[in-house]
Amino acid sequence: MFFFLLPALMTYNWILILSAVIPAIILIIKVxxxxxxxxxxxxxxxxxxxxxxxxxxxxxxxxxxFGFVLSSAVSYESPLYNVLLYFAVVGFSEETAKYVLLRxxxxxxxxxxxxxxxxxxAVTVSLGFALWENITYVMMYGFGTAVVRAxxxxxxxxxxGVFMGLFYGQARRYGYLRCARASKVCRILAVAVPALIHGTxxxxxxxxxxxxxxYFLIFVAVLFVxxxxxxxxxxxxxxxxxxxxxxxxxxx
Numbered sequence: 001m002f003f004f005l006l007p008a009l010m011t012y013n014w015i016l017i018l019s020a021v022i023p024a025i026i027l028i029i030k031v032x033x034x035x036x037x038x039x040x041x042x043x044x045x046x047x048x049x050x051x052x053x054x055x056x057x058x059x060x061x062x063x064x065x066f067g068f069v070l071s072s073a074v075s076y077e078s079p080l081y082n083v084l085l086y087f088a089v090v091g092f093s094e095e096t097a098k099y100v101l102l103r104x105x106x107x108x109x110x111x112x113x114x115x116x117x118x119x120x121x122a123v124t125v126s127l128g129f130a131l132w133e134n135i136t137y138v139m140m141y142g143f144g145t146a147v148v149r150a151x152x153x154x155x156x157x158x159x160x161g162v163f164m165g166l167f168y169g170q171a172r173r174y175g176y177l178r179c180a181r182a183s184k185v186c187r188i189l190a191v192a193v194p195a196l197i198h199g200t201x202x203x204x205x206x207x208x209x210x211x212x213x214x215y216f217l218i219f220v221a222v223l224f225v226x227x228x229x230x231x232x233x234x235x236x237x238x239x240x241x242x243x244x245x246x247x248x249x250x251x252x
Contacts, residue, residue, distance in 0.1 A: 019146035020138040023154040024131035031123045031158070034235040037114045044111055045124055051101040052128020058100070059129075062093035082206060087199030095195040098125050099164060103187075107172065113242035116234055118169025119162055122190075126161030130154045152220060156201055159227040160194040166234060167193065173241040197223070 032045065066089045074081045102125045106112050112121070134154060138146045171186035201223070204216045 016138050016143055016146065017135060019143055019150070020134040021131055023150040024127040024134065027155060027158045028124055028127050031120055031162075031231065034231055035114075035116055035120050035238075036235055037116065037238050037240065038111075040111055040117065040120055044106075044109070045120075048102070048105060048121055048124040049128035049131070051105050052098065052125040052130075053132040055094075055097040055101045055125065055129050056132050059094040059097040062097065063089055066093060082203060086202040086206065087196065090202055091195040091197075091199030092191075094129070095160060095164065095191050095198055098122070098129055098161070099168075099191045101125060102164070102168065107175075110242075112172055113240055114238055115169040115173050115241050116238035118167075118172060119165030119231065119234055122165030122168055123158050123161035126157045126164070127154070130157035133157075155224060156198075156220070159223050160198050162227045162231055163197060164190045164194045166230065169234075169241070176241050 028045070028049070032040070067085070070081070070084055070089055074084060099122075102122055105125075106117075106121045111117070130153060134146065134149055137149060167186045167190035171183045171190060174180075174183035174186060201219065204212070204219050207215065
């Protein structure tokens with residue numbers, strides 16, 4: 001579905017393309033190295049990047065549909081418009097698209113045998129999304145956009161993926177423990193929490209008030225620091241969650 005853009009990429013300035021791709025690749029490698037118990041196969045990582053790329057098209061369709069509904073129901077001048085746009089339309093559409101393909105690819109995958117794997121998977125899908133989105137923006141707006149997005153939007157998507165992955169890993173563990181209700185709650189939170197953070201990110205970035213730039217920088221700085229601490233902590237406390245270990249945990 002996304003291959004229609006490949007001819008354009010083949011003739012485009014590769015410096016610009018690399019400037020869009022490299023930040024996402026670096027962050028994928030970082031989270032991959034944070035996985036201490038059982039490394040995921042390169043083939044699975046590549047497929048998750050592809051899932052992230054594909055999810056951009058599902059998100060685009062969803063945003064177009066819900067955006068049309070929103071514009072029909074709420075005035076553009078209304079303060080409620082931006083709230084619903086960034087939280088309900090953009091944040092929910094993009095994070096749901098990522099999650100659906102993430103779950104489809106990994107939930108029953110035998111490599112999903114450690115709780116931190118959820119973080120690796122979700123961040124990789126999120127960065128696949130960010131990578132393709134970044135290429136699109138760079139092709140339209142140039143190198144300056146790549147530089148700005150390399151330190152804001154790309155790591156932002158990685159942060160959303162961390163929150164998704166923490167709940168997703170918990171959901172899989174509860175699934176192995178046959179705790180259906182707890183697993184379902186964690187799956188809901190795996191979409192709702194990153195969608196809320198994503199919406200907050202976009203809403204603050206769009207504010208047209210004095211000092212809004214400072215609000216955005218403070219929010220991003222806090223988000224990055226908190227997320228980094230969460231990754232370090234989750235990596236250090238990682239544990240196996242496959243059927244053998246989960247059965248042992250129930251008996252124990």
